Amino acid sequence: MQPEWSDFQVFLAIARAGQLARAAAATGVDATTMGRRLRRLEARLGQTLFEQTRQGQVLTEAGEAMLAEVEAMEVAAGRIAEGAATAGGPSGVLRVSLSEGFGTWFVARHVHEFVAAHPRITLDLVASSGFLSPSKREADLAVVLSRPRAGPVIAGKLSDYALRLYASPDYLLRHGTPTCAADLGVGHRLVGYIPDLLYAPELRYLAELEPGLHADIRSSSIIAQHRLIASGAGIGVLPCFIGEAEPGVVPVLRDQRIMRSFWLVTHKDTHQLARVRAFKQWLDEAVHRHRTALLPPG
Template sequence: MPDQASEIDWDDFRFVLAIVRSGTVSAAAKQLGVDHTTVIRRVDRLERQLSAKLFDRRKTGYQLTESGHRVATSAEAMESTIVANQDLIGGSKAHLTGTVRIGAPDGFGTHFLAPRLVKFADLYPDLDIQLVATARLFSLSKREADIAISLALPKEGHIVGRKLVDYSLGLYAAPAYLARAPEIKSRDDLPAHRFVGYIEELLYTPELDYLPQVSPKIAARFRSGNLIAQYNATLAGFGIAVLPRFMAAGQPGLQPILPDSVSILRNFWLLMHADSKDLARIRAVAEYIYATVERERALFNPP
């Protein structure tokens, strides 16, 4: 039972979160603007009042105990409630700390999202952002990411999803390739050309199997499981590729092919685990991604 001799100071929970997020007492002290003895004293006091050991003190740093994990989870929930009320009442930007990991497809993550996270970093300078931009599925249940950008909703799991945006893809090639290749007037001319595409057996989702939708008579001669590699091979003049228009449109090194007759539509979904979607740091990142995509929606499905 908690120590009844004194009431719990709810501010002490901030010190627990600071250690969890920074890894050491000294880093937590720097983050909170206090000396390290204050951090130790506040955590010690909370442990006495809760009659529970929250950390194992090791040479490598403070490690959460089982009780510590439960307290840290509760502390994050309290922080999220405070932040929500602060934004609602005062309209001010809350002070957020910790880490948020975003898992995203390589094209969206590298080409679109990465350069646009700078403004978010300026809004929340003490929040660490990890962007894993690669062609794979992310398990939110296993905490491989806090937020995942996916091409489809998962069929099972305790996952909350919301459509982010529809995006279109088309055929593109470098002018240097088209200058030496046969003329293209219709889909019937495509089998005479060299294509760039995915390695079929390495596709992590069927939504990426584009070429059969363009024509059953074509096959890729250069293949990669990475969209950025396909993009760069196409820029270099290897051949024709199906590329997202948010990457290829406006690129002077790429020319659209049969834009009126070949167009593929796909969706991006933003996914979060139901247990963590309301945490302030995760919600702030998710809302920023929503708002950023909404402002530039025309980039994903241009006329």
């Protein structure tokens, strides 16, 4: 009996997740059912597709070869589905990976425009500390902090953006306002990232302002850092699209700006899908319209 397409989709989910349990959680399929369908696929093909390790499922040589074929099948199926739905506009599930701050404070504020224009698209916004990988087909698009150096992807700069030091008015009233970066190391508590949990080197800010500075209160979450700064716990670096939009914090050392960039990344095989092109166009336009939020004057 020939394998069913749905069994190949199970194989694809496990290959991308690296663990059967994670694949089950991502797809909403019971892990026991998923394991049974994988064994059925292997039996019908007469091949072992994964090795079981302590870390999870690792592709065998046969599995690696089949992964390329099944990914090509997935792309073809997506193009066929999009062609059939052209009259009604782009459709299907679109998964976008974003940094926690950009996804929460920028994209989430404006994405209703995209949703209203494309009602047939189901949009997954994965805004977290870390990124899903378009090269591994974990996401259709990703907005990342540096241009990928390898992989079957297409990358372009989305926008530069600025960051500044911020504090709450109450904190400055209690501890005084620093007049230069060197003052930050004397009598002030600093909020920042946990060094060994950084998911991108571009998040190392404090040493760029003044050598030797380190955070006293640390979190892997920019949302938590913002809350700490707004509560008066200390001074910390925030993207201006967060700091300037929130009334609970004010700039410190306004002339000290840190510059970073966002890069938009898609997979070479899927960047021409209608739903991917639609989101890229909308995001480019949104960034252009709200450029002063990312790069405030002064």
